[in-house]
Amino acid sequence: MDVVVFAKYVPTPEGTPELGPDHLLVRDGGDGALDPGDTYGLELGLRLVEAHGGEVTVVSMGPAGAIAAVQRALAMGAHRGVLVTDPALRGADALATARVLAACLRRRPADLVLAGIESTDGYTGTVPVTVAELLGIPSVTAVRAVEVVDGALRVERQTEEGADEVACPLPALLTVTAGATEPRFPSLKGIMGAKQKPVETLALADLGIDVEDVRPTQRVVAVADAPPPAGGEIVDAEVGIARIADLLVEAKVL
Amino acid sequence: MASVWVVAPVDRSGALHPASLELCTKARSLTEDVAVVAVGPGAAEAAGPLGDHGARRVWVWDDTAAHDHPGSAAAVVADLVAEHRPSLLLLPMTYDMRDVAGRLQARLGSTLMSNATDLLDLDRARTEIFGGTKIVDVALEGPEPRIVLVRPRSFEAEPVGGTAEVVECSSDLPELARAVRVSGRRAEAAAAAKLEDARVVIAGGRGLGGPEGFALLEELAGAIGTAAVGASRAAVDAGWVPYSLQIGQTGKTVKPDVYLAVGISGALQHVVGMKGAKRIVAINKDAEAPIMRMADLGVVGDLFEIVPRLTEEIRRRTAS
Ligand SMILES: Cc1cc2nc3c(=O)[nH]c(=O)nc-3n(C[C@H](O)[C@H](O)[C@H](O)COP(=O)(O)OP(=O)(O)OC[C@H]3O[C@@H](n4cnc5c(N)ncnc54)[C@H](O)[C@@H]3O)c2cc1C
Ligand SMILES: Nc1ncnc2c1ncn2[C@@H]1O[C@H](COP(=O)(O)O)[C@@H](O)[C@H]1O
Numbered sequence: 001m002d003v004v005v006f007a008k009y010v011p012t013p014e015g016t017p018e019l020g021p022d023h024l025l026v027r028d029g030g031d032g033a034l035d036p037g038d039t040y041g042l043e044l045g046l047r048l049v050e051a052h053g054g055e056v057t058v059v060s061m062g063p064a065g066a067i068a069a070v071q072r073a074l075a076m077g078a079h080r081g082v083l084v085t086d087p088a089l090r091g092a093d094a095l096a097t098a099r100v101l102a103a104c105l106r107r108r109p110a111d112l113v114l115a116g117i118e119s120t121d122g123y124t125g126t127v128p129v130t131v132a133e134l135l136g137i138p139s140v141t142a143v144r145a146v147e148v149v150d151g152a153l154r155v156e157r158q159t160e161e162g163a164d165e166v167a168c169p170l171p172a173l174l175t176v177t178a179g180a181t182e183p184r185f186p187s188l189k190g191i192m193g194a195k196q197k198p199v200e201t202l203a204l205a206d207l208g209i210d211v212e213d214v215r216p217t218q219r220v221v222a223v224a225d226a227p228p229p230a231g232g233e234i235v236d237a238e239v240g241i242a243r244i245a246d247l248l249v250e251a252k253v254l
Numbered sequence: 255m256a257s258v259w260v261v262a263p264v265d266r267s268g269a270l271h272p273a274s275l276e277l278c279t280k281a282r283s284l285t286e287d288v289a290v291v292a293v294g295p296g297a298a299e300a301a302g303p304l305g306d307h308g309a310r311r312v313w314v315w316d317d318t319a320a321h322d323h324p325g326s327a328a329a330v331v332a333d334l335v336a337e338h339r340p341s342l343l344l345l346p347m348t349y350d351m352r353d354v355a356g357r358l359q360a361r362l363g364s365t366l367m368s369n370a371t372d373l374l375d376l377d378r379a380r381t382e383i384f385g386g387t388k389i390v391d392v393a394l395e396g397p398e399p400r401i402v403l404v405r406p407r408s409f410e411a412e413p414v415g416g417t418a419e420v421v422e423c424s425s426d427l428p429e430l431a432r433a434v435r436v437s438g439r440r441a442e443a444a445a446a447a448k449l450e451d452a453r454v455v456i457a458g459g460r461g462l463g464g465p466e467g468f469a470l471l472e473e474l475a476g477a478i479g480t481a482a483v484g485a486s487r488a489a490v491d492a493g494w495v496p497y498s499l500q501i502g503q504t505g506k507t508v509k510p511d512v513y514l515a516v517g518i519s520g521a522l523q524h525v526v527g528m529k530g531a532k533r534i535v536a537i538n539k540d541a542e543a544p545i546m547r548m549a550d551l552g553v554v555g556d557l558f559e560i561v562p563r564l565t566e567e568i569r570r571r572t573a574s
């Protein structure tokens with residue numbers, strides 16, 4: 001069973017994001033990393049190939065520095081990596097990103113594609129399903145658990161009411177929720193071995209994609225600061241308990 | 255005249271997603287020509303309220319595939335788009351509608367904007383980033399129709415009175431999509447329904463340490479009476495409470511009269527789901543936590559001490 005896991009490189013997942021003068025998110029610089037949201041799908045993918053055989057390929061599109069995200073995924077256990085990087089992809093929107101990722105999958109088809117529910121920096125939550133539609137395969141989003149039974153998938157999908165058990169044929173694409181599983185940490189051996197694993201670096205031309213097909217169709221025309229929160233009072237527990245009760249009375253909810 | 259469409263999901267109990275009516279109300283301010291594609295079994299029933307909120311026509315796709323494989327609705331909408339050529343498609347930002355919007359952009363080659371909080375024009379939308387600290391206006395270019403996913407509760411739904419023409423539609427779905435089936439369901443939370451309507455929301459985070467911590471919040475909510483319990487994603491991911499309680503970017507948007515954050519730090523992705531509350535109160539042992547900066551009242555201390563005492567205080571006051 002061959003699995004492709006999407007691995008996005010995001011700037012400082014824990015830090016404060018920044019906008020550049022062109023209103024685009026600053027994506028270069030040293031402290032980016034593999035999007036934590038992608039590690040859950042990677043963990044599920046690794047477990048599936050451990051149980052059923054096959055390989056995990058990580059696919060990433062991003063600046064040259066995004067190789068760090070690919071390396072991290074390889075250190076966790078992925079078998080090979082693909083990085084698509086091209087100056088024309090700067091500021092790529094969801095559709096352009098999906099076209100690139102879909103082209104990677106056409107080049108090297110997989111039985112199963114795993115992605116995050118939404119990226120930490122872009123959070124459109126739409127790139128994976130767009131890829132599925134471009135490839136003409138079914139998708140299940142917000143997946144918490146996955147099993148392969150008789151060559152098809154049985155997955156648990158998180159819903160507003162609880163969870164659905166969904167039967168889905170292969171090939172398919174799944175987006176995996178944070179908290180679905182506990183992603184492993186790379187071992188020292190994994191980190192050392194990652195450098196030896198095959199990584200392909202591709203430009204748009206290698207995928208047969210025209211620059212016109214990835215031209216962004218959204219343009220930021222204005223950025224304004226929202227009025228800062230007025231900020232209130234900070235008190236200790238002694239005073240605080242009565243003050244909360246007073247506030248509830250003022251709000252006419254007590 | 256430019257036409258604006260809303261895609262309106264109908265859930266398994268036959269209920270129309272309330273954001274559909276909010277979007278109809280907004281669409282009316284952009285054009286007189288508002289239409290809706292209502293998707294899900296029982297969608298025909300939704301035509302009444304949709305018409306009342308300004309839809310002139312409601313296409314009804316009454317098919318279980320809307321729940322088995324939500325993205326399938328994109329095939330139906332794309333066929334209608336090819337025939338009627340609307341300028342703008344609005345969808346409420348839910349998991350299912352993200353599937354529909356994502357597949358639509360692949361089919362139509364149109365631009366798709368997520369997380370919008372307002373529409374300024376047929377080709378201009380607004381969003382808030384970095385936890386709502388920056389407001390960003392985006393021009394939508396490329397071929398029509400533009401597709402915009404809008405956060406629920408961005409607008410108030412206002413009825414205008416009116417009746418929609420109802421048109422049933424169907425679609426030949428690809429076999430692969432038909433093969434995806436919900437084979438079982440597990441209900442986890444019934445109480446969550448009132449979260450979005452509650453006048454007081456008491457939300458718990460990682461600071462609660464486990465499901466026992468949430469029992470303290472339930473007690474407090476019981477003492478207040480008009481309160482519902484919510485959670486941060488950290489608490490949901492840890493498995494302490496079900497996803498239906500999650501507030502924030504990937505969860506619900508709430509706008510209660512009072513929001514009480516207990517053991518929640520106030521991460522950007524949490525804040526977007528609650529910053530519309532009229533009054534914000536935070537209980538946190540860390541006076542420097544971001545939530546304290548935006549709270550009208552921040553109480554510094556150990557929640558395990560404060561919450562039970564607060565419950566007592568409220569019982570005392572309501573008893574007298
Ligand atoms: C793409 C994406 C989407 C996301 N969507 C959401 C979302 O929808 N909703 C959401 O909530 N988050 C979301 N997050 C996660 C978010 O970034 C934070 O990780 C999360 O909100 C943190 O939850 P928390 O505040 O409960 O935990 P923490 O940040 O760990 O904060 C715990 C707080 O509890 C306090 N505390 C601990 N013990 C006590 C005690 N005894 N007494 C008093 N205070 C105490 C601490 O001081 C701390 O401030 C998302 C993240 C990403 C990347
Ligand atoms: N540039 C990218 N490279 C690899 N995967 C991506 C990229 N952009 C998005 N994805 C995948 O799509 C998911 C959803 O992204 P988004 O639509 O940006 O919220 C992410 O969690 C990733 O799994």
